[in-house]
Amino acid sequence: MVSLPRLLIAAPSTGQGKTTVATGLMAALRATGLTVSGHKVGPDYIDPGYHALATGRPGRNLDPHLVGEDLVVPLLLHGASTPERGELADLADIAVIEGVMGLHDGRLGTDGFASTAHLARLTDTPVVLVIDCGRLSRSAAAIAAGMAVFDPRVRIAGVVLNRAGSDRNTEEITRALASWRLPVVGRLPYDAELASPSRHLGLVPVAERGESAALIERLGAQVAAHLDLPALLEIAASAPDLDAVPWDPSAVVRPVASGRRPVVAVAGGRAFTFRYPETEELLRAAGCDVVPFDPLHDEDLPAGVAGVHLGGGFPEVYAGELAGNARLMARVREAVGDGVPTVAECAGLLYLCRTLDGVPMAGAVPLAATMSPRLTLRYPVATxxxxxxxxxxGERVSAHEFHRTVTDPVATEPAAWIVDGAPTGVAGPRLHASYLHVHWAGYPQLAQRFAEAVAVASGAGAGSGTADGVADPLRHHGDREVGGDLLDLAVNVHPGPRPEWLDRALHASIGEAAAYPDVAPAVGAVAAHAGRPATEVLVTAGAAEAFTLIARLRPWRRPVVVHPQFTEPHAALESAGHRVTPVLLPAETGFALDPALLPEDADLVVVGNPTNPTGVLHPAEAVLALRRPGRVVVVxxxxxxxxxxEAASLARTAPPDVVVLRSLTKLWGIPGVRAGYVLAGAEIVAELARLQVPWAVSTAAIAATRACLAPEAAPEARARAADIAAWRTELVAALAARGVEVVPSSTSFVLARLGAGTRERLREHGIAVRRCDTFPGLDATWCRIAVRPPATTARLLAALEESRV
Known part of the structure; x- marks a missing residue:
């Protein structure tokens, strides 16, 4: 449990003075020597700029629409932690949260989802209500009283009377509030000098107001003079403890480079002020150096740039000045044309257009933008x-859109997103530009992919030193390592010939190809082999189809993938629009499965056993210890x-909430047939079956399943497993004798720390092993080596000796 004093500044409607009170309170509390963290409900970028100036810390957004309900409290604690360390021991003394719109106003049609009240409930934070009483008397009390009883789950702990008039009038309101036990904690008089000027999108950003520091100081002094700071601190201290840990960017992305950190140029200055600080934190955690540049004044991109991020802002206001910096615009246009990975949101999209209201822009995308009389403001779910x-x-994200311009055309082919059935934006392998703002803390895979592309572009990442870069590590497969005359030690398919009985079954299946496949015989074979009823069996087109079905099975709230392991389930979950929480097993423990590492609220856990690529076999008891009420465990x-x-297998004994996936691909040498199956409780199997497309399993796969699971196949299966064990013992002993660190394996491959660059040198000597820097939790010093007969192992060992010379 974490103690964080906090309060939330809300109002009955927009324009009541929330920003004035919240920002002034932050400044006033900071002036007393307290460490204050500032937060804003919703997607707004402007208010957090004022909060940052008032607190001396990054302003943070808390928006359940953009990041999901589960991340709100972790992000609150992250923002309240010491920015450099994120440690709970260094939490701010108090967190001040500014609401959005009216207290109960949320996304339309959702009964207040993402409203200030919703945020107050999620964070269990007491509310201080700001009411503009410039034209009100007792009615102000009626408004506050109505707010207090509208949702009893929201605790209004005090009221601030903004633009308070005469003492007599404020005393009238105070007496009326007292009958409702709503204390007045401040009476702020009207001060014209403190009014925040408007712009067509809202407040003027702090970066554009030269007098911002003086304004914040004045606000703090006014709040200190007219609000009851001790009472407000008492309200904040009444907030209950939080059962969560701070969000940690390094826990959701992995470093993409060893050694040199690739440079990401991030647009800033007065024209580009809109970005979430977590975006830069994620990129840094992913191993990038984030370097700001000002499109208004800098004539070139930062030295060594390998990626560009153009966030939001007001380029339409500065269009002439931006166009005047033609040298930088040309440089950006060249960078995009040269394939430098570039992300542009809203203002960034406009900057890349050919023109903006007739003013020349960078011309990096084939769109023209113009001002519109209509403001676009929405909370879309984009695909x-x-x-x-x-x-x-097909990935889905919750986004925010806020602009008064339109582009012609609206989108290119391919587009970036589909929103309400219509394409929007520009996308490609090295470019993603649209009007939509996405909070990457809610979708860290976006930061990971961008960082991966930047690393490859810089030559510092996973793809450097090979013929082909790795644009998407989660989808990198061992078969991409082989080719030409390379000896294949990268793919884990059994090297021996298929048994004659299996070939006969496969050949016979060709004669049945004229009819649609009937999967029932394969289901019966699996059920008999596993000793389970047919209702607990689903035959699939390999484990790959099963991962996709599980990703679509339910609207998972907190799916967890235990790494290092085969990355396909992680990729399948992301493709289905889920935010995956990776849990990394440390090498120091031998990659042992520790249930304590998993978040308790995980409703889906995916783990390998034995795990690819480590080869670690987890005890059945450790896997079963992952079970929780309402959670599905996939093994x-x-x-x-x-x-x-098959020591530690749960195929025969797993309870209904444990899903076991099996594949016939590796042991029997039939990766092209795609044969596998799922074992689970009947209810889960029925749900998966409803998602499976008709005739997903081929006639050949059905024949292979029946043959490989027939009782007659058991002696050959045992013999192959015994051969693999003997070959592995010889390989491990030989590697250990050469001083190579090897993770104890129980299956057909071993994970060895050969050292950075060894894989590439082995390729030069004709040997392909599986790179491991594409697996979360591993780096380029690790390689996975397929277990092979002694003669093949001898070739590997000879190549290792030669590569060391």
């Missing part, structure tokens, strides 16, 4: 239109048949 720099086709046993006697 990725294609695989691109940031997205994978990928794709390599279990290579384990003698």
């Amino acid at each position: 990725a239109a294609s695989d691109s720099l940031l997205t994978r086709r 990928d046993e794709a390599f279990m048949d290579a384990v003698p006697d």
Whole structure:
């Protein structure tokens, strides 16, 4: 439990003075020597700029629409933590949260979702209500009383009377509030000098107001003079403890480079003030150096730039000045044309257009933008239109859109997003530009992909040193490592010939190809082999189809993938629009499964056993210890048949909430057939079956499943598992004798720390091993080596000796 004094400044409607009171309170409390963290409900970028100036810390947004309800409290604690360390021991003395719109006003049609009241409930924060009583008397008390009883889950702990008039009038309001036990904690008089000027999108950003520091100082002095700071501190101290830990960017992205950190140029200055600080924190955690540049004044991009991020702002206000910096515009146009990974949101999109209201822009995208009489303000749920720099086709994100311009055309092909059935924006392998703002803390895979692309572009990332870069590490497969005359130690398919009985079954299936496949015989074979009823069996087109079905099974709130492991389930969950929480098992413990590392609120947990690429076999008890009420545990046993006697398998004994995935691909050498199956409780199997497309499993896969699981196949399966175990023992001993660190494995491959650059040198000597820097939790010093017969192992060992010379 974490103690964080906090309060939330709200109002019955926009324009009541929330920003004045909240920002002034932050400044006043800071002036007393307290460490204050400032937060804003909703997607707004402008108010957090004032908060940052008042507190001396980054202003933070708290928006359940953009990041999901589960991340709100962790992001609150992150913002209240010491920015450099994010440690709970260094929490701010108090957090002040500014609301949005009216207290109960949220996304339309959602009964107040993402409203200030919703945020107050999620964070269990007492509310201080600001009421503009410039034209009110007792009616102000009626408004406050109505607010107090409208939702009993929201605690209004005090009222601030803004633009308070005569003493007599404020005393009238105070008496009326007292009968409702709503104390007045301040009476702020009207001060014209403190009014925040408007712009067509809202308040003027702090970066554009030369007198901002003086304004904040004046606000703080006014609040200190007219608000009851001790009473407000008492309200903040009454907030209950929070059962959460701070959000940590390093826990949701992995470093993309070892050694040199690739440079991401981030637009700033007066024209580009809109971005969430978590965006830069994620990029830094992913191993990038974030370097700001000002499109109004800088004539070139930062030295060594390998990626560009153009956030939001007001380019339409500064269009002439931006166009006057033609040298930088040309440089940006060249960078986009040269394939430098570039992300542009809203203002960034306008900057990349050919023109903005007739004024020349960078011309990096084939769009022209013009001002519109209509303000676009919405909270859309967008679907990725294609695989691109940031997205994978079909992914869904919750976004924010806020602009008074339109582009012609609205989108290119391929577009960035589909919103309300219509395409919008521009996307490609190295570009993603649209009007939509996405909070990357809610979708860290976007930051990960951008950082990966930047690292490859810089030559510092996973793709450097190979013929092909790795644009999407989660989808990188071992078969991409092989080719030409390379000896394949990267793919884990059994190297021996298929048994004659299996070939006969596969050949016979060709004769049945004229009819639609009937999966029932394969279901019966699996059920008999596993000793389970047919209702607990689903035959699939390999484990890959099963991962996709599970990703679509339910609207998972907190899916967890335990890494290092096969990355396909992680990719499938992301493609289905889920925010994945990765849990990394440390090498120091031998990648042992520790249930204590998993968040308690995880409703889906995916773990490999034995795990690809570590080869670690987790005890069945450890896997079962992951179970929780309401949670589904998925165990990928794709390599279990290579384990003698299938020790630790849950295929026969798993309870209904544990889903076991099996594959016939590896042991039997049939990756092209795509044969696998799911074992789970009947209810889950029925749900998965409803998602499966008709005739998803081919006639050949059905034949292979029946043959490989027939009792007659058991002796060959045992013999192959025994061969693998003997070959692995010889390989591990030989590597250990050469001083190579090897993770104890129970299956058909071993994870070895060969050292950075060894994989590339082995390729020069004709040997392909599996790179491991594409697996979360591992880096380029690790390689996965397929277990092979002694003669093949000898070739590997000879190449290792030669590569060391």
